[in-house]
Amino acid sequence: MKSQSIYSSLLLCILTFTHFLTITAERCVDIPDPLNPSKQVIVDCPPTVNSDAYVKRQTTNFFEVTHNCTATAALCNKIKEAFNDAGKEISKVLELKQIIKVNATFTDLINPFLLGSAGPARYIPLTSDDKIIRSYPQALVKQFSLSTHPEYNDYDITARLNAAQNWWFRTDNGTIGSDQYDFYAVILHELIHGLGFISSWSNLLETLVDQDTTGLTPFPDFGGDNDSQFEGFLENIFDKYVKFTRNGVVSTSTDYTSQLNESVPIGTSFDTVEEFLARVKSSPQWEIAEFTLESATTNDSLTFTPAEGTSYKEVIYLESGLYPYDQGSSISHVSEKHYELTPDFLMTWSQDPGITLEFAIQRGGNHSSPIGPRILSILESMGYETESFPNPIIPTYEP
Numbered sequence: 264m265k266s267q268s269i270y271s272s273l274l275l276c277i278l279t280f281t282h283f284l285t286i287t288a289e290r291c292v293d294i295p296d297p298l299n300p301s302k303q304v305i306v307d308c309p310p311t312v313n314s315d316a317y318v319k320r321q322t323t324n325f326f327e328v329t330h331n332c333t334a335t336a337a338l339c340n341k342i343k344e345a346f347n348d349a350g351k352e353i354s355k356v357l358e359l360k361q362i363i364k365v366n367a368t369f370t371d372l373i374n375p376f377l378l379g380s381a382g383p384a385r386y387i388p389l390t391s392d393d394k395i396i397r398s399y400p401q402a403l404v405k406q407f408s409l410s411t412h413p414e415y416n417d418y419d420i421t422a423r424l425n426a427a428q429n430w431w432f433r434t435d436n437g438t439i440g441s442d443q444y445d446f447y448a449v450i451l452h453e454l455i456h457g458l459g460f461i462s463s464w465s466n467l468l469e470t471l472v473d474q475d476t477t478g479l480t481p482f483p484d485f486g487g488d489n490d491s492q493f494e495g496f497l498e499n500i501f502d503k504y505v506k507f508t509r510n511g512v513v514s515t516s517t518d519y520t521s522q523l524n525e526s527v528p529i530g531t532s533f534d535t536v537e538e539f540l541a542r543v544k545s546s547p548q549w550e551i552a553e554f555t556l557e558s559a560t561t562n563d564s565l566t567f568t569p570a571e572g573t574s575y576k577e578v579i580y581l582e583s584g585l586y587p588y589d590q591g592s593s594i595s596h597v598s599e600k601h602y603e604l605t606p607d608f609l610m611t612w613s614q615d616p617g618i619t620l621e622f623a624i625q626r627g628g629n630h631s632s633p634i635g636p637r638i639l640s641i642l643e644s645m646g647y648e649t650e651s652f653p654n655p656i657i658p659t660y661e662p
């Protein structure tokens with residue numbers, strides 16, 4: 264999410280579009296700092312017997328936040344309160360089963376345009392119901408209560424908020440200033456990204472080697488000796504429901520991913536990213552990457568079709584109205600053009616200064632929760648359980 268008007272380039276959502284190395288059944292990808300996407304840690308995540316303690320259903324806040332706050336005690340307390348309120352709000356709409364651990368840092372991010380960022384602390388590969396392996400955010404994997412699961416990171420979500428911004432806290436009971444941002448709204452938005460509201464498609468490959476963006480791909484998976492063998496591009500579970508429209512033809516993210524996986528024989532070894540990218544770009548399948556970039560930057564050309572049985576039945580437009588493509592804002596949000604003035608405003612890419620969450624709720628039709636029906640349906644589709652969607656699709660893990 265970015266902000267508009269004078270703060271038009273405030274970057275809120277540098278997400279985790281970044282892991283380049285191995286994801287296999289025994290290995291997971293940690294993103295220690297969502298602001299430093301090139302720093303990825305490939306970790307062994309051996310099969311682990313589930314020892315999660317039973318969490319009482321009447322728990323009002325399933326989010327346990329570790330705060331790293333160097334501000335005054337008074338300010339740090341307001342931040343804690345905002346996280347606590349956001350955790351309670353999400354716990355009201357999702358039927359969570361396990362505690363979600365958040366590592367939150369409030370510090371000067373040395374970038375006046377940045378509000379903050381958050382994302383899954385670990386991605387875990389699991390097999391979806393259609394037998395395709397996808398990356399799942401750890402916060403979601405925990406909710407599946409698998410009897411054996413890949414080993415977890417200590418944290419599920421990493422969040423960083425910029426202490427140098429002019430924040431407004433609703434707990435102050437004051438009027439928001441025209442250049443202030445509602446901290447609580449930002450936390451809610453970011454925690455939902457941390458739950459896995461993130462696409463795998465990005466311009467990571469070209470960005471890594473300082474090339475202009477000409478196409479998008481999902482995360483490439485590498486393994487074998489020295490993590491040098493290409494093992495295929497990997498979607499996030501979010502992407503299972505994403506569709507790209509081009510010249511009136513609709514293609515699923517899954518189909519595009521499978522076509523891109525024909526670009527280079529699985530098992531081919533590469534010494535460098537440059538070498539790998541050159542090979543992919545010289546293949547006829549690179550046009551798929553170009554097509555996705557075209558859809559991701561053309562209004563109404565990117566949609567999310569909720570899973571069967573979720574609480575929202577219609578197709579949801581994702582953000583494809585930004586040109587040029589903007590990693591962190593494009594794709595991984597609902598369309599601002601369609602939903603800014605609806606109950607689903609929370610997950611649009613931008614936030615206006617001087618607007619409180621309460622005002623945005625009223626402007627959106629005064630829905631009972633800041634988490635609108637489309638947002639909820641996207642979370643349900645990924646596998647989160649809600650009151651109206653009690654039997655989510657559980658992926659499998661075969662160690």
Ligand SMILES: [Zn+2]
Nearest residue numbers: 264276456612
């Ligand atoms: Zn965002």
